[in-house]
Amino acid sequence: MDNPSVVSRIVHESCERSTPLMPTGRWWEQLEQDFARRPEAFDLARADRLQIGAAAGFDHLVRAVFGTMVAGTAIPFGFNPRELRRSMESSQLYAEIAESGDPSRFFKEPPKGVRVRTSPGRWRPRFQPDDGICEVVRFDSPFQPLHPDQHKDYLRHGRNRVAYARLIRHRKGPRPTIVAIHGFTAEGYLINEWFFALPWFYRMGCDIALFTLPFHGPRQTRFSAFSGHGFFAGGTSRFNEAVAQSVFDFRILLNWLQAEQGAEQVGVTGLSLGGFISAMLASVEPRLAFALPNVPIISVADLVLEWQPMGALMRAALAATHLTPADARRLVAVSCPLTFPPVLPRERLMIVGGAGDRLAPPKHSRILWDHWNRCRIYWFPGSHSIHLDRGKYLTEMARFMVGLDFLKPGAIQ
Secondary structure, X not given: OOOXXXXXXXXXXXXXXXXXOOOOOOXXXXXXXXXXXXXXXXEOOHHHHHHHHHXXXXXXXXXXXXXXXXXXXXXXXXXXXXXXXXXXXXXXXXXHHHHHOOHHHXXXXXXXXXXXXXXXXXXXXXXXXXXXXXXXXXEEOOOOOOOHHHHHHHHOOHHXXXXXXXXXXXXXXXXXXXXXXXXXXXXXXXXXXXXXOHHHHHHOOOEEEEEOOOOOHHHOOOOOOOOOHHHHHOHHHHHHHHHHHHHXXXXXXXXXXXXXXXXXXXXXXXXXHHHHHHHHHOOOXXXXXXXXXXXXXXXXXXXXXXXXXXXXXXXXHXXXXXXXXXXXXXXXXXXXXXXXXXXXXXXXXXXXEEOOOOOOOHHHHHHHHHHOOOOEEEEEOOOOOOOOOXXXXXXXXXXXXXXXXXXXXXXXX
16 A cells, blocks of 8 residues: 555555545434444554554553543543543533634633743753753633533642643753643653653753643642543543643643744644643644654544443443433544544645554544545554654654654754
């Protein structure tokens, strides 16, 4: 198969001749009902098949741990039959916006001039460049939930109303800036410094920032069972509003980087849940130089049905309330990247996916690829947790940025 948009040696199995996964019309209704169990086929050499199988086996273990954590702490409070019925009763506002196809009705622009505070970084990054400054960036988020039923409950979490980012910038600026968004429960700086190769991109001339998602790290709710618990624990309406706040707060950071730091170009990348948010930003924020989700979650409703033991509990809850997977998707369609077309052109979009990913299975990257008119995509022979050939896909990411004049020709080291 020869598809110029697939820039890896690992390719889909006959994807050019296959029907796109992304349906026409309302995707949440038209997508196959059993999408959660759909396999994604690749043309693989024997060595790749063995590597991918081993990496996928580790993902199954991690998925069981996360599935148990979320099942035990989120489903009893936010996704039980009673809460699902309540979600259906209050979902009409979200559903009307999703059906309108207008993301600006849900993802509101933040006010200008939000005061942003900086202080010396105290998170002790391994990478502390002599020609750079490490800072903590914070601001009070003026976000207000769209749904009136969410106002009181959502805003009572005071810690979540302060947004954070960590910034490493050159003393001599301004520079193109890459903002990385971490995955679910994984806001720690050191692991993200490694995963996103932040020092490598810094040495190529970029400033770099790590954006903290709502309900993670210092933003988590007071009695959180774990970082990120509040993103899902409040049910589907809470999830919708948390996605909206993620986009809202990111745009405040973007305003500050451009107006106060002089960054003419800002691109976004994200891992897992961060990949989901970076994909959502591609439908909302035209000022971005690029959007580059890495092993992204895309259809959260289907993902929940796939993780065990959480999936079995969710299927039982749906059956008890006479709901279908399409009904579950409709509850969160307003906060899904598949609902709205990207505002960035195809050449400013790229996806990195793991052929053996079992936490955000490759069909999620594949359906986003279809939705994004089959933009550039790189498949690595690994899983969500084990990124084999990481050096190769990082080089391909850098080439993508060079092609956009985000990085200078010859910057790749």
